[in-house]
Amino acid sequence: LTRAELKASLWPAVVVTDDSLVQCVSELRAALGDHNQQFVRTVRGRGYRWEQPLESIEFDRPGHRPSAIDEAVTAVGPPSPGPGSRARAHPAAWRRSAVAVALLVGLLATTAATVHHVLRPAVRIDEEMAALGTVAVMPFKSADAEASSSAYASLIADAVTAQFVNRVGMRGIGPSLTAAYAREPIGRVLSELKAPLIVLGHVAQAPHDMLAVDVQLVSVADGATLWSRHVDLAPGDVAARAALGHQVVNAVRRRDRASAVEFERSLQGLPRPVRQTIVGSHEIDSAPTVDTLRRARRRFEESTREDPTSIIARNGLAATYAMELDDPRGALAPADIERYEHLVDDMRRFAPDDATALLHWAIVQMWRGRADLAVPAIERSIEIAPSYANSYLLLAKARLATGRAQDVAALVGKVVERANTEPSRVSRAYFTGAEAALMLGHADDAAALALRSVAEWPANADAHALLAVTETYAGHSDQARAEMRQAERHRPGQTVAGWERRHQVLPGQYEPQRRRLLDALRIAGMPAG
Secondary structure (H helix, E strand, O other): OEHHHHHHHHOOOOOOOHHHHHHHHHHHHHHHOOOOOOOEEEEOOOEEEEOOOOOOOOOOOOOOOOOHHHHHHHHHOOOOOOOOOOOOOOHHHHHHHHHHHHHHHHHHHHHHHHHHHHHOOOOOHHHHHHHHOEEEEOOOEEOOOOHHHHHHHHHHHHHHHHOOOOOOOOEEEOHHHHHHHOOOOHHHHHHHHOOOEEEEEEEEEEOOOEEEEEEEEEEOOOOOEEEEEEEEEOOOOHHHHHHHHHHHHHHHHOOOOOOHHHHHHHOOOOOHHHHHHHHHHHHHHOOOOHHHHHHHHHHHHHHHHHOOOOHHHHHHHHHHHHHHHOOOOOOOOHHHHHHHHHHHHHHHHHOOOOHHHHHHHHHHHHHOOOHHHHHHHHHHHHHHOOOOHHHHHHHHHHHHHOOOHHHHHHHHHHHHHHOOOOHHHHHHHHHHHHHHHHHOOOHHHHHHHHHHHHHHOOOOHHHHHHHHHHHHHOOOHHHHHHHHHHHHHHOOOOOHHHHHHHOOOOOOOOHHHHHHHHHHHHHHOOOOO
């Protein structure tokens, strides 16, 4: 039997690696004393073959009740004779074979039951969260009677719906299904479509041949507006429509609540693993400290123990490691880094087509100094979810690390386009653009981009540090030290050694520019570490 056939029979509804099957066979061989593969032989590259002949048993003794071993052999039946088949075994030999078959049946059944218990949890976190995050996108209304306006309204609504397709833990119901409920009481959307959230949209003509689009995320339970946005879109701008959909998805994931008390109250009645996953996600989304990250990590660890199949909990757990790895105030122990790397490698096997899991794998490669390996994974993530701003930001960093600083400006533009309502992400994009400009020898451009980075998000310590570098280049030592103090205030504990570790490039790339940058950091007052 091939490995695929065995895994499909034992674990039809869960994802396991070949290691699980190897462990089963190892235990079987140990039970049989099968050290030379006389019973179960490994067929390299395919699977396993049973080596001993089998023979059925005739039960002709009055009152004889077959044992479990007898039943196993009877169920298997005799082998089909054929060319080159072995001679019929001595009764003791087939009796031993019968024992082996019974042990195989029992061991695999026990293992299957154990894996079923472990990997088929009572609580399915991703399914529970998808139920909470099911969104009915209602047909967008058009303020103009023109057919083109109505057509654009439909295109925008479809673009918003499309963003839910590859999102784990969310579901989007598009206008083709929700149109029947457009004139019905809002409660029917919840009772019949099972959607606790709806998206409403309004499209009108705006000056300069633009479209004015207003979008709202509304709670069906109480009619409250959880999020709203006004944007002006060019009619043919497909990327901008996708970016608007991405903003709606983020609003669903981070939907605002009036207070922490109300947030906790809203989770009452949910299974504990789901609550832990939601609270952990909330903690890492809201400017976390190192302590917050570690607290969230414990929550995600509990969730993954309860539901090892949850992609959301695994991605959240990986995010706590990645964020602490990037924070000089934290100090991940070597064992923690190893756990993170193992988790990410496991995620790649477990969810090979999850965009976030691919980004985590790329982050690990960049941490290992292999940005060249990270690039294909990031590009694959972009293919799966082309509106992820984070994907383009990480690709910009990877391109810079592989010596292609000239590609960074276009990628920065894509981040800004997709994350224009997320100041911290836009700030990081401008910072990466400034860093690329320095590597290209364009100090004035770097200073302008670093200023834009600080303007978008004043707490960006890296941008303040890079401004200190440009001021040092210009000979403005007082201004350089002032910017470095701002960097220290927003991110205490930064060192030049830590900067070099967090901003790696492949060997030989931009070596003179990097040496000059690191020297400027020291001159401006950053500790060497």
